[in-house]
Amino acid sequence: MLALYLTSVQRYLPQKDLLKFCTENGIHLMAHQPLGGNPVGVVAPRAHIPGPLKDEKVLEIASRNHITPALVLLSxxxxxxxxxxxxxxxxxxxxxxxxxxxxxxxxxEAVDNLRSEEESVRYLDPRFHIGFNIFSEVADEPVGDVVFVGAAGKGDP
Structure with missing residues (x-):
């Protein structure tokens, strides 16, 4: 029986349905990259969107409570x-x-209601690098117009 599920969860990717499912089925959800992570090159198509550590509301709550923005998000x-x-x-x-x-x-409640420029932001997203949507709940589907970038540059994976 599955007891723990580790996946990317952060304020701009709250995974509310997954948390509900896990809670209802006795599975503990562990948040990987709870601060948004540090986007890495080819697997970070949304690196241009500021992370939750820089959200104005998070900064305000941190300042008012004399703590770091990271502690607001972790709490x-x-x-x-x-x-x-x-x-x-x-x-x-x-x-x-x-x-x-x-x-x-x-x-x-203020943190729980935060929204980014997009509804959900997955900062580390390899689907366009590997050519498949590994996050699909239905099936791994090919992603169109993929350009593979490897150690030697553009070319085959």
């Missing part, structure tokens, strides 16, 4: 029932990320 994620895996190689950030706290109802 929101844990408060909604997911665990988080925030990546860092900086000891001070790792220590800071442990300081999550309960957001007020108003702050939680």
């Amino acid at each position: 929101w994620a844990v408060q909604r029932g997911t665990s988080v895996v925030p990546k860092s190689v900086h000891p001070d950030r790792i220590r800071s990320n442990l300081q999550i706290f309960a957001l007020s109802d108003a702050d939680f």
Whole structure:
């Protein structure tokens, strides 16, 4: 039986239906890249959209509570029932990320209602790099007009 599901979950990709399904079926949802991640070249077609760490409402809540924007987002994620895996190689950030706290109802609701330029933003999205939509709930379907980019440049995968 599946007990834990790890996937990309962050404020601009909240995966609300998945969280509901997991909760109803006794599966714990763990948020990979809960801060939005750091977009990487060819698998980041939405890298131009600012991440939730730079959202004006997140910055306002952080300032008012004297915490970092990361703590606002991590606290929101844990408060909604997911665990988080925030990546860092900086000891001070790792220590800071442990300081999550309960957001007020108003702050939680404000973060929960955030919207990006697009309804959902998956910052690391390899579908146009590999030629298939691996996130489709129905089937892995080829993506049209794909240009493969590998270590040697454009060409075959």
